[in-house]
Amino acid sequence: MTAALSISNLSKTYGNGFVALKGIDLVVEQSDFFALLGPNGAGKSTTISILCSLVLKSGGSVKIFDTDIDENFAKAKQNIGIVPQEFNFNAWEKVFDIVVTQGGYYGMPLPLAQERAEKYLKKLGLWEKRDQNSRTLSGGMKRRLMIARALVHEPRLLILDEPTAGVDIELRRSMWAFLREINASGTTIILTTHYLEEAESLCRNVAIIDQGKIIRNSSIKNLLRELNKETFIIDFEEEFTSEPELDGYPVRLSDTSSLEVVVEKGKPLNDLFKLLDAQGLRVCSMRNKSNRLEEMFVNMVEAGKSKEQEQST
Amino acid sequence: MNFAEQYIALVTMSTREIRRFLRIWTQTLLPPVITMVLYFVIFGSLIGSRIGQMEGFNYADFVAPGLIMMAVITNSYSNVVSSFFGHKFQRHIEEILVSPIPNYIILAGFVSGGMARGLLVGIFVTITSIFFTDFQIQHPLIVIVTIVLTSLLFSVAGLLNAIFATTFDDISIVPTFILTPLTYLGGVFYSITMLPDFWQLVSKANPILYMVNAFRYGFLGISDINVGAALVAIMGFTIVLIAIALRLLKTGKNLRA
Structure with a gap:
């Protein structure tokens, strides 16, 4: 089956000499829900901007559903819907007009554009706001408006750059449900996010990009399998003056009545609880210090930094 | 995109642009009419009566085509420069x-x-000018061709200005320091035959002179320069600016990183 996106040796050097992408290779299969993760300035937005022609590549090739952007960018663009990180619609235009006009830019006849605008504004809970100027919408509504606009021509590949940034948790969950529904209907989705819980919850495959290079490309399942330790925060009834000794478990005092305990993969938690019991410590609650994917992501990026420091010294 | 899709895209863009300036008609359509009334009151009734005849016409009749052309130039240019820069x-x-x-x-x-x-x-x-003048249109086809070409030329020029502009200052510099002086020195208010030979020659380097004179010829049947040459010059300028604009859009100048 043709890949939804196929990137080969893609590079980008900006006019000021900054090298944003250093020859990345990436394949996203059709119907995938794919996460592109990386710290700020890693090259995520540059990659996405190249796919929709807002940034011109310096080298390499990009194929969208087998159409090379160097040969027929217009055809490739017909298959892409983009939801950018920053709001980029006319603040003085009405919500309905923004979506319908975008349909027109893709060559859709007016009745069809209006029908699709209604469909997606309703699905995203914006139909009641259709006659309002976009500047009057809340931040979450503006994000949903950009999603409706990106979907009006029903692209086969939807790219979302930080779609839930600044969105409250309830709305975020409803957006997740909507994106799952879109993906289930066959639309390939590529997502960048800083909420790694979001990537873990939604995506099947992930690429981690750092300093313009893909440092990992795998299924989320495989990635998490490699996570060899997890940090838990345990709250106690007792107050500590110093860290208690827990043999085989590195411990750090989080506050006077909480401990951070590192548990290696394969070690049963029962052993830890036996040790706590033996010392007469009573556990009130227990939680992960961070999301599992987040832990792995931080480790990888940190490892990359250390390697770079070693090379430079 | 096939032809039908391109046509829809063009209609979408045009409709959006036209709706934009109609929505703010008090800023876009009303001021030129008020300015025109003031010009005619001052140059037609107050000063014009003392100036007397110019090239065999009342002064108000003589300046009317140039004033109409000035409004067309300014509005075509400023519409595109402000809209495109606003988009950016x-x-x-x-x-x-x-x-x-x-x-x-x-x-x-x-x-x-x-x-x-x-x-x-x-x-x-x-x-508006009909209320202050009694000119007749001598060559309607020349009037239509000249006004359409001029409007096209300055719309493209506005787009070029907006592509290069990175600040709001940049979109006012060209109209203030280039367009307005060229318009005022382009024979709107006088015939260049009144100037010494040297300044007549310098005036002929001003593209707006050709537009004003071709337009005046259409209305009054008089021109300081050959009308055929004027129309060819306008078309030449237009083709050059369109080619530059397409090149800049292709390279993504100030649009794509």
Whole structure:
């Protein structure tokens, strides 16, 4: 089956000499829900901007559903819907007009554009706001408006750059449900996010990009399998003056009545609880210090930094 | 995009542009009419009566074609420069750039808005001038061809200004320091035959002189320069500016990183 996106040796050097992408290779299969993760300035937005022609590549090739952007960018663009990180619609235009006009830019006849605008504004809970100027919408509504606009021509590949940034948790969950529904209907989705819980919850495959290079490309399942330790925060009834000794478990005092305990993969938690019991410590609650994917992501990026420091010294 | 899709995209862009300037008609359509009335009151009734005849016509009749042309130039130019720069500034130019619209449709879409405003203002100020002058249109075809070409030329020029502009200052510098002086020195208020030979020659380097004179010929049947040459010059300028604009859109100058 043709890949939804196929990137080969893609590079980008900006006019000021900054090298944003250093020859990345990436394949996203059709119907995938794919996460592109990386710290700020890693090259995520540059990659996405190249796919929709807002940034011109310096080298390499990009194929969208087998159409090379160097040969027929217009055809490739017909298959892409983009939801950018920053709001980029006319603040003085009405919500309905923004979506319908975008349909027109893709060559859709007016009745069809209006029908699709209604469909997606309703699905995203914006139909009641259709006659309002976009500047009057809340931040979450503006994000949903950009999603409706990106979907009006029903692209086969939807790219979302930080779609839930600044969105409250309830709305975020409803957006997740909507994106799952879109993906289930066959639309390939590529997502960048800083909420790694979001990537873990939604995506099947992930690429981690750092300093313009893909440092990992795998299924989320495989990635998490490699996570060899997890940090838990345990709250106690007792107050500590110093860290208690827990043999085989590195411990750090989080506050006077909480401990951070590192548990290696394969070690049963029962052993830890036996040790706590033996010392007469009573556990009130227990939680992960961070999301599992987040832990792995931080480790990888940190490892990359250390390697770079070693090379430079 | 096939032809039908490109046509829809063009109509979408044109409609959006026209709706924009109609929505703010008090800023776009009304001021040129008021300015025209003031020009006619001052140059027609107050000063014009003392100036007397110019090239065999009342002064108000003589300046009317140039004043209409000035309004068309200014409005065509400012519509495109402000709209395109607004698109850049608010970043909704990205809505167009990410779509499959070819560059010549992007150009045509913005230029059609500029031409629509320029020509609409031209019609309004012509109607206004009827109340203050008694000129007859001698060559209607020349009037139509000249006004359409001029409106096209300055709409494209406005687009070029907006592409290069990175601040709001940049979109006012050209109209203030280049366009207005060229218009005022382009034979709107006088015949260049009144100037010494040297300044007549210098005046002929001013493209607006050709437009004003071709337009005046259409209305009054008089011109300081050959009308055929004037129309060829306008077309030449237009083709050159369109070629530059398409090149800049292709390279993504100040639009794509």
